[in-house]
Amino acid sequence: MDRNTLDDAALWQQVKRGDTASFTCLFERYWDEMFSMAYRRLADEATAKDFVQNIFIHAWENRQQITVESNLSPYLFTALKYSVVRHIYRVAKQGTTDLPLSVYSLPDETEQKKQDHHEFDRLREKVQSEIAAMPDKMREVFILSYEKELSIREIALRLSISEQTVKNQVHNALKRLRFRLQNQAIFLPFIL
Template sequence: MDRNTLSDAALWQQVKRGDTASFSCLFDRYWDEMFSMAYRRLADEATAKDFVQNIFIHAWENRRQIAVEDKLSPYLFTALKYSVIRHIYREAKLGITDLPLSVYSLPDETDPKKQDHYEFDRIREKVQLEIASMPEKMREVFTLSYEKELSVREIALRLSISEQTVKNQVHNALKRLRTRLQSQSVFLPFIL
């Protein structure tokens, strides 16, 4: 069987069963294009490679939850876009770079790969609403962890709680988000 002639959907069915050769074929099929897109947006080769590699790792780890009806590219390029936007916002928050006038001013790819920018805002809005509805202590720990990017130790010291309590609260918050945002849960790591 020549995997190079198979469709993404056919390869993904094999990937779901743990076939690493089919996954490798998809990796080879999209690596160059994804790296090129990431590099154009990030202007840093090492960071671009890390982003693309992390997306493929995440795809492998979540292969049973990812549905591929035709092409894998919508998932891959959407995940990459969310990762880049999150990275830009984090760097801007830290004062490393200026925030572009709009993340929508990032260069778009060709028409087949265009993603709806409103989708990102819609999912992010849902995430923010779910975070706001968390119990107060859970929300506080989660916010310090994901928005302020404090370590477990720093959060424990700041809130005068044990490190294990911090870990439990973050774990429970993520579990809650995944459960309540089940249809978007595959993209949560790229949004949070």
């Protein structure tokens, strides 16, 4: 079977069965374009490669939950877009670079990409709203873990609770977010 002649949906069915050769075919089909897009926005070759690699790793690990109707590119490029925007915001938050006055001023943007940023912002607002609705202790632990990027141990020491309690709170918070944002849950790792 010549995998290069198969469309993404047919290859993805094979991927769901654990076929690494079909996954490699999809990887080779999209790697260059994804790397190019990431590199144009990040201007760092190693970081761009890492982002693309991580998206493919995530796709492989979550292959049973990902549905491909015609091609895989919407999933891949949406995940890449969320990863890049999140990275830009994180770097700006650390004070090592300025946040663009608008995400729309990122280089090489088209109208579709601007719409994508609107979607990212709406999803991020939904996530923030769900975080705000969490019980107080769960929200506090979750914010320290995902926004402040503290370790389980650091959170436990800061809040004077056990490390297991911290792990449970983070697990329950993620479970809650996935349930409440079911349609977008596959993109949560690229937003949080």
